[in-house]
Amino acid sequence: xxxxxxxxxxxxxxxxxxxxxxxxxxxxxxxxxxxxxxxxxxxxxxxxxxxxxxxxxxxxxxxxxxxxxxxxxxxxxxxxxxxxxxxxxxxxxxxxxxxxxxxxxxxxxxxxxxxxxxxxxxxxxxxxxxxxxxxxxxxxxxxxxxxxxxxxxxxxxxxxxxxxxxxxxxxxxxxxxxxxxxxxxxxxxxxxxxxxxxxxxxxxxxxxxxxxxxxxxxxxxxxxxxxxxxxxxxxxxxxxxxxxxxxxxxxxxxxxxxxxxxxxxxxxxxxxxxxxxxxxxxxxxxxxxxxxxxxx
Amino acid sequence: xxxxxxxxxxxxxxxxxxxxxxxxxxxxxxxxxxxxxxxxxxxxxxxxxxxxxxxxxxxxxxxxxxxxxxxxxxxxxxxxxxxxxxxxxxxxxxxxxxxxxxxxxxxxxxxxxxxxxxxxxxxxxxxxxxxxxxxxxxxxxxxxxxxxxxxxxxxxxxxxxxxxxxxxxxxxxxxxxxxxxxxxxxxxxxxxxxxxxxxxxxxxxxxxxxxxxxxxxxxxxxxxxxxxxxxxxxxxxxxxxxxxxxxxxxxxxxxxxxxxxxxxxxxxxx
Numbered sequence: 060x061x062x063x064x065x066x067x068x069x070x071x072x073x074x075x076x077x078x079x080x081x082x083x084x085x086x087x088x089x090x091x092x093x094x095x096x097x098x099x100x101x102x103x104x105x106x107x108x109x110x111x112x113x114x115x116x117x118x119x120x121x122x123x124x125x126x127x128x129x130x131x132x133x134x135x136x137x138x139x140x141x142x143x144x145x146x147x148x149x150x151x152x153x154x155x156x157x158x159x160x161x162x163x164x165x166x167x168x169x170x171x172x173x174x175x176x177x178x179x180x181x182x183x184x185x186x187x188x189x190x191x192x193x194x195x196x197x198x199x200x201x202x203x204x205x206x207x208x209x210x211x212x213x214x215x216x217x218x219x220x221x222x223x224x225x226x227x228x229x230x231x232x233x234x235x236x237x238x239x240x241x242x243x244x245x246x247x248x249x250x251x252x253x254x255x256x257x258x259x260x261x262x263x264x265x266x267x268x269x270x271x272x273x274x275x276x277x278x279x280x281x282x283x284x285x286x287x288x289x290x291x292x293x294x295x296x297x298x299x300x301x302x303x304x305x306x307x308x309x310x311x312x313x314x315x316x317x318x319x320x321x322x323x324x325x326x327x328x329x330x331x332x333x334x335x336x337x338x339x340x341x342x343x344x345x346x347x348x349x350x351x352x353x354x355x
Numbered sequence: 356x357x358x359x360x361x362x363x364x365x366x367x368x369x370x371x372x373x374x375x376x377x378x379x380x381x382x383x384x385x386x387x388x389x390x391x392x393x394x395x396x397x398x399x400x401x402x403x404x405x406x407x408x409x410x411x412x413x414x415x416x417x418x419x420x421x422x423x424x425x426x427x428x429x430x431x432x433x434x435x436x437x438x439x440x441x442x443x444x445x446x447x448x449x450x451x452x453x454x455x456x457x458x459x460x461x462x463x464x465x466x467x468x469x470x471x472x473x474x475x476x477x478x479x480x481x482x483x484x485x486x487x488x489x490x491x492x493x494x495x496x497x498x499x500x501x502x503x504x505x506x507x508x509x510x511x512x513x514x515x516x517x518x519x520x521x522x523x524x525x526x527x528x529x530x531x532x533x534x535x536x537x538x539x540x541x542x543x544x545x546x547x548x549x550x551x552x553x554x555x556x557x558x559x560x561x562x563x564x565x566x567x568x569x570x571x572x573x574x575x576x577x578x579x580x581x582x583x584x585x586x587x588x589x590x591x592x593x594x595x596x597x598x599x600x601x602x603x604x605x606x607x608x609x610x611x612x613x614x615x616x617x618x619x620x621x622x623x624x625x
Contacts, residue, residue: 085461168372181580
């Protein structure tokens with residue numbers, strides 16, 4: 060490493076000067092709260108007896124790890140994330156492939172599919188509750204016209220889980236379409252021309268050219284969507300409040316209840332810390348994938 | 356014959372998909388325009404079409420206040436975050452300030468689940484720093500907006516303006532002047548897009564607003580969520596209110612289309 064010239068020194072100082080306000084803000088609104096939550100997780104801190112008098116060590120973590128309801132919420136979240144991400148990916152890839160080969164009407168299709176992405180999740184939840192109301196909703200009436208019994212969309216445990224999955228798919232499937240389409244449209248044309256000369260079928264071209272070249276885009280898209288799906292909170296709050304029973308008790312909503320219904324902030328912070336570790340792991344994976352994609 | 360069939364099949368799939376996206380929204384629009392009783396009638400009747408539900412929402416609920424609170428929070432959070440994020444992104448792109456650890460920190464910040472940050476923020480605002488609800492929500496939204504904006508803007512400040520800056524520098528401009536007079540104006544469309552995306556994120560945010568706000572600081576998301584319990588299943592005004600809440604965001608959509616991919620993919624795709 061060579062010594063920095065005065066010019067480089069000044070460049071460096073200027074860079075830090077520009078970065079300082081942002082770093083200070085991030086330290087105040089992100090780092091500081093995280094450290095505070097970490098501290099709280101080691102104390103018996105409840106909203107009935109707030110205060111840092113009783114050090115609990117890893118007590119809150121042990122309690123959470125042995126808490127059946129917490130583990131259930133974590134399990135439900137895993138199922139939810141796997142269900143929404145895989146179905147959204149399947150639909151998203153299909154629609155993206157079709158859109159990529161379409162000229163006429165592409166702009167209209169694209170504009171329509173962008174809409175849900177910008178809609179407030181609270182609005183999405185309220186809207187679908189209205190539409191899926193068991194007796195007054197349009198969907199059950201439409202089903203009745205073709206002779207299907209009314210469906211209790213949010214009232215029965217198994218059904219409620221899949222209803223929430225369905226609503227999340229409606230809300231977020233376009234995310235997959237938009238990103239996968241962006242990936243598809245930036246693929247080079249030459250390999251396809253060569254394949255056509257060799258007489259490869261559409262399926263062969265997809266399997267041997269499109270998929271391998273799309274791998275980084277697919278990995279990035281799936282990871283981002285998974286991380287965001289883990290955070291799902293709003294539609295649960297609006298549509299089911301975690302119920303019926305605990306059928307849709309996703310982890311964010313469960314931690315919220317532990318903090319503001321059971322009032323046990325210490326344990327809630329311990330659970331939040333565990334959630335954060337999982338998210339950090341996935342973020343590291345995303346970082347590595349983005350880096351490799353850039354280098355290629 | 357076969358290519359034509361393939362085109363037809365593609366349009367069938369795309370039209371079906373578009374219908375699945377659009378029909379629920381159109382149904383809510385239809386409910387919002389009917390009178391209260393017709394809204395419940397199945398099979399659906401046309402009935403009286405009018406804007407009375409919109410009038411009711413605006414006069415009989417605190418809708419105006421929620422709307423104002425949402426505007427205030429979203430504008431304040433954006434105005435605080437945007438300059439800091441732009442400078443940070445520029446320093447990272449041009450001077451490699453902070454190197455990859457800074458970038459990773461920014462990426463990680465925006466991945467943090469809101470439930471993780473809202474617990475300590477609630478405690479801090481309850482004990483250490485008792486601020487009004489709207490201020491607390493704004494501070495929380497900075498935590499959402501700043502890393503997101505900084506991250507997507509790093510790619511806006513790539514090599515495009517470097518030669519212009521160097522010309523200005525050799526004419527005697529300082530680094531700051533070159534940034535302020537040359538780079539910022541050139542990158543302005545991207546900066547505005549980042550600001551609008553941040554505005555929308557703040558506009559749509561629910562959990563922080565729910566927990567850190569008080570009765571007087573209900574944002575639209577919180578207000579709408581409370582409306583349902585108040586109104587029972589009074590769906591016609593609710594439909595009108597949800598569409599009114601959507602309006603500003605949908606108006607911005609055409610302007611943002613170009614930047615949306617970058618925003619959604621966190622800058623990983625162009």
